Amino acid sequence: MTDLVCAACSRPVTEGRCPTCRASRLQQSPGSWLTPELLVLLIAAAAVLSLVVSHLAR
């Protein structure tokens, strides 16, 4: 992870000293891989999977 310096408080963003730091830290967090597009894709995949399972169950 790169040590970015905040433009608002000129402290490392990783320290989270101001709202700008915390906002950019959230954007860089590992949880940010879960984009809305990926969420839609996962829901579609789950729907297809449940369809396949219901077909197999018959």
Ligand SMILES: [Zn+2]
């Ligand atoms: Zn800051």
